[in-house]
Amino acid sequence: MDPKTGKRIDEVLLAVMRAPRSYTREDVIEIHSHGSPAAVQAILELTLSAGCRLAEPGEFTRRAFVNGRIDLAQAEAVIDIIQARSRRALEAAGAMLRGALSAEVRALREVFLEVLSSLEAAIEFGDELEDPPPKKELAARLKNDVLAPIDRLLSRYHAGRPLREGLRIAIAGRPNVGKSSLMNRLLGRERAIVSPYPGTTRDAVEDLLVLEGVPLSLWDTAGLRHAADEIEAIGVEKTWEAVDGADLVLFVLEAPRGHEVEDDVLFERLRQRPVIAVHNKRDLCPEAPPPDWPPVPRVLVSARTGEGLELLRQAIASFLRRRISDDEGEIVPNLRHKVALEAAAAEVAAAAALLETGASEELAVIHLRAGLGAADEILGTKAATNVLDAVFSRFCIGK
Numbered sequence: 001m002d003p004k005t006g007k008r009i010d011e012v013l014l015a016v017m018r019a020p021r022s023y024t025r026e027d028v029i030e031i032h033s034h035g036s037p038a039a040v041q042a043i044l045e046l047t048l049s050a051g052c053r054l055a056e057p058g059e060f061t062r063r064a065f066v067n068g069r070i071d072l073a074q075a076e077a078v079i080d081i082i083q084a085r086s087r088r089a090l091e092a093a094g095a096m097l098r099g100a101l102s103a104e105v106r107a108l109r110e111v112f113l114e115v116l117s118s119l120e121a122a123i124e125f126g127d128e129l130e131d132p133p134p135k136k137e138l139a140a141r142l143k144n145d146v147l148a149p150i151d152r153l154l155s156r157y158h159a160g161r162p163l164r165e166g167l168r169i170a171i172a173g174r175p176n177v178g179k180s181s182l183m184n185r186l187l188g189r190e191r192a193i194v195s196p197y198p199g200t201t202r203d204a205v206e207d208l209l210v211l212e213g214v215p216l217s218l219w220d221t222a223g224l225r226h227a228a229d230e231i232e233a234i235g236v237e238k239t240w241e242a243v244d245g246a247d248l249v250l251f252v253l254e255a256p257r258g259h260e261v262e263d264d265v266l267f268e269r270l271r272q273r274p275v276i277a278v279h280n281k282r283d284l285c286p287e288a289p290p291p292d293w294p295p296v297p298r299v300l301v302s303a304r305t306g307e308g309l310e311l312l313r314q315a316i317a318s319f320l321r322r323r324i325s326d327d328e329g330e331i332v333p334n335l336r337h338k339v340a341l342e343a344a345a346a347e348v349a350a351a352a353a354l355l356e357t358g359a360s361e362e363l364a365v366i367h368l369r370a371g372l373g374a375a376d377e378i379l380g381t382k383a384a385t386n387v388l389d390a391v392f393s394r395f396c397i398g399k
């Protein structure tokens with residue numbers, strides 16, 4: 001009700017969540033309205049005139065972090081969940097929100113602290129200690145229980161990057177072989193212009209396809225040939241850029257034409273990237289035997305009738321399975337985590353090397369403290385304001 005006019009605005013549900021059992025651990029009231037922009041706007045204006053203010057991007061999650069309900073890696077997982085473009089990315093973000101990465105980092109911290117405390121005891125009480133810390137064993141401990149797990153997490157970063165960023169697939173081949181038709185078939189809609197005139201596609205056309213829960217950016221490109229004019233030449237140039245930046249190339253050929261010399265030349269260059277050969281237009285030669293060239297996975301399809309498309313999808317899926325680890329819902333560190341992990345690993349490696357050569361404990365301690373600091377950045381234990389600002393600015397909404 002608007003208190004000034006006494007007019008009813010909406011019928012709503014008020015959810016009262018008392019501290020500490022709320023998202024932020026503070027007292028929270030949520031107003032659930034009927035959601036029309038007009039109702040939401042009117043309610044918002046009422047609350048603002050009653051003394052509320054709008055939340056900053058990510059402010060609720062930031063409060064949850066500041067109040068200790070979640071750590072920084074978990075706060076980032078909230079953004080990942082909001083931005084997830086595929087089911088697999090969502091699962092990885094869910095694992096992070098449940099604290100899977102944080103638990104691994106805490107386990108690393110334990111080892112850091114244990115090794116640090118024996119070294120510090122040696123520095124402090126040196127001669128009084130009955131048996132001085134076995135430096136070689138401490139070095140081995142650091143290698144096995146800190147460096148090895150960090151390496152595993154870093155390889156998860158690389159294996160999982162396609163889940164965050166997607167994979168790029170370039171559709172390439174000579175003009176008129178049916179690249180644009182294939183793009184449209186894969187997407188299930190008319191995205192790219194198809195025409196019987198060679199050289200129609202000039203700009204690379206991109207669109208998103210989700211296969212097996214992995215976001216794929218599909219690039220239809222200009223046909224590769226000696227270009228007829230300047231614009232087409234630019235298109236061909238862009239095709240090579242798309243091919244060079246692709247994680248996978250679909251090399252489209254015309255089944256009825258068989259294997260020609262130009263195809264050899266093209267294939268030699270395309271095979272720098274992983275390639276699946278797509279022999280298209282099989283409706284024109286239904287009796288043709290399965291192609292025996294080029295020496296990569298091959299499928300026989302018809303973009304016109306849709307025949308063989310399922311086999312092509314399976315060939316792409318089996319490439320994805322080889323490229324991305326199968327473990328669903330596994331942790332996928334982000335770039336910030338990767339940088340911190342690499343910094344921690346460098347410090348630990350330096351400390352281990354010093355301990356192995358029998359250098360003084362003091363130097364190793366300096367490196368280990370720096371390494372511990374880097375690991376703590378992942379949890380945000382002592383994160384500087386600018387780090388927090390950078391993390392939470394990735395939220396585009398109040399949440």
Ligand SMILES: Nc1nc2c(ncn2[C@@H]2O[C@H](COP(=O)(O)OP(=O)(O)O)[C@@H](O)[C@H]2O)c(=O)[nH]1
Nearest residue numbers: 176177178179180181194195196281302303304
């Ligand atoms: N019969 C037949 N024609 C096709 C097939 N795929 C594409 N075409 C035709 O081949 C011509 C060129 O297709 P397009 O997709 O524009 O080829 P692009 O130049 O490689 O992009 C068009 O006339 C299409 O209709 C197919 O599987 N069978």
Ligand SMILES: [Mg+2]
Nearest residue numbers: 179180200201
């Ligand atoms: Mg085309």
